[in-house]
Amino acid sequence: MEWCVSMPKIELHAHLNGSIRDSTLLELAAELSEKGAIVSSDVEHVIMKNDRSLSEVFKMFDLIHVLTTDHKTVTRITKEVIEDFAADNVVYLELRTTPKRNDSKGMSKRSYMEAVLEGIRSVNAVEVDLSDVETSARAPLVCNGTERKKIYVRLLLSIDRRETTNAAIETVELALEMKNLGVVGIDLSGNPGIGEWVTYLPALEFAKNQGLPITLHCGEVPNQKEILAMLDFHPQRIGHACCFQEEEWEVLKSLKIPVEICLTSNIRTETIASVDVHHFADLYKSNHPLVLCTDDAGVFSTSLSNEYSLALTAFGLGRREMFLLAQKAIEVIFAGDEVKGELKEIFATSFCKIGL
Numbered sequence: 001m002e003w004c005v006s007m008p009k010i011e012l013h014a015h016l017n018g019s020i021r022d023s024t025l026l027e028l029a030a031e032l033s034e035k036g037a038i039v040s041s042d043v044e045h046v047i048m049k050n051d052r053s054l055s056e057v058f059k060m061f062d063l064i065h066v067l068t069t070d071h072k073t074v075t076r077i078t079k080e081v082i083e084d085f086a087a088d089n090v091v092y093l094e095l096r097t098t099p100k101r102n103d104s105k106g107m108s109k110r111s112y113m114e115a116v117l118e119g120i121r122s123v124n125a126v127e128v129d130l131s132d133v134e135t136s137a138r139a140p141l142v143c144n145g146t147e148r149k150k151i152y153v154r155l156l157l158s159i160d161r162r163e164t165t166n167a168a169i170e171t172v173e174l175a176l177e178m179k180n181l182g183v184v185g186i187d188l189s190g191n192p193g194i195g196e197w198v199t200y201l202p203a204l205e206f207a208k209n210q211g212l213p214i215t216l217h218c219g220e221v222p223n224q225k226e227i228l229a230m231l232d233f234h235p236q237r238i239g240h241a242c243c244f245q246e247e248e249w250e251v252l253k254s255l256k257i258p259v260e261i262c263l264t265s266n267i268r269t270e271t272i273a274s275v276d277v278h279h280f281a282d283l284y285k286s287n288h289p290l291v292l293c294t295d296d297a298g299v300f301s302t303s304l305s306n307e308y309s310l311a312l313t314a315f316g317l318g319r320r321e322m323f324l325l326a327q328k329a330i331e332v333i334f335a336g337d338e339v340k341g342e343l344k345e346i347f348a349t350s351f352c353k354i355g356l
């Protein structure tokens with residue numbers, strides 16, 4: 001585990017509201033309880049529960065969203081989540097979140113995202129590189145002769161499967177407006193038992209036509225028609241791919257669409273029975289592009305180092321293979337070539353330091 005922490009890592013599938021520290025959630029619940037809005041003892045055991053089915057996970061998100069509704073809290077959780085990933089030696093993070101409108105808090109999708117940006121800017125434990133355009137901030141920072149730790153943070157705006165076509169289009173428009181502010185793509189997520197692919201398709205086609213990269217939660221539950229329609233859309237990446245059958249694997253492999261793999265999430269939600277039967281092994285053996293991710297580090301009490309450590313033990317991979325797997329993620333990030341080049345240098349330096 002210690003070795004997995006020391007290795008530089010790339011996180012491409014992390015939901016902001018799923019990555020909150022338990023201690024912060026408990027604190028927020030206590031504050032709301034003091035105001036009489038909730039009964040803190042009712043929610044404490046829900047927050048601390050470890051095993052959750054997929055449908056329970058979405059109930060948990062409804063609770064989390066009650067605790068994180070105002071701008072100040074969105075800023076706070078963003079700052080903490082980035083600091084936690086940086087402390088785990090994540091050097092490049094694509095953080096995804098669903099822009100939310102909440103009239104009672106005077107919150108628009110835009111102001112929600114501004115609160116997220118505020119959180120990113122307020123990180124001071126590490127240096128944050130937020131945008132491909134702000135090149136001046138990209139030089140390595142030397143502080144008293146030692147280089148400060150740095151994390152690249154890019155944002156993906158999520159469309160929730162509960163949203164209407166118009167709301168989804170609004171999110172894509174916002175992503176386009178915020179391209180110079182670190183937004184690099186669109187995600188489709190939310191409860192896979194809800195909603196229809198045709199509802200989001202106009203927004204996703206719009207994003208694609210505007211050149212925004214797209215990642216889709218695909219095959220988290222069995223739904224062959226939707227899985228095939230999603231693959232036919234040719235997204236830049238997909239997340240999960242748990243409930244694929246022979247035909248879907250063939251299409252995925254022939255199209256070489258990279259897969260974001262979230263081992264702990266899949267096991268905890270029982271979308272995969274156990275780690276020994278996880279599709280990671282087959283995809284890895286077939287040399288299919290894949291990247292290990294956390295999904296919801298807070299909700300599933302995990303970290304990216306923990307996911308690597310799990311893969312190391314479960315699939316019998318050596319340290320060198322693990323390092324090369326982490327490094328290969330560079331090829332599938334949504335940021336530009338300059339960032340890719342800089343990440344290659346970071347991994348090359350670390351390769352020598354770790355002595356592989």
Ligand code: 6MZ
Nearest residue numbers: 015016017018061097098158160189190217
């Ligand atoms: C599908 C998921 C998810 O956007 O409010 N989300 N969607 N499958 C999953 N696997 C367990 N985990 C998280 O973060 C929380 C939102 O991310 C999506 C859900 O829409 C959830 O409400 P944000 O920051």
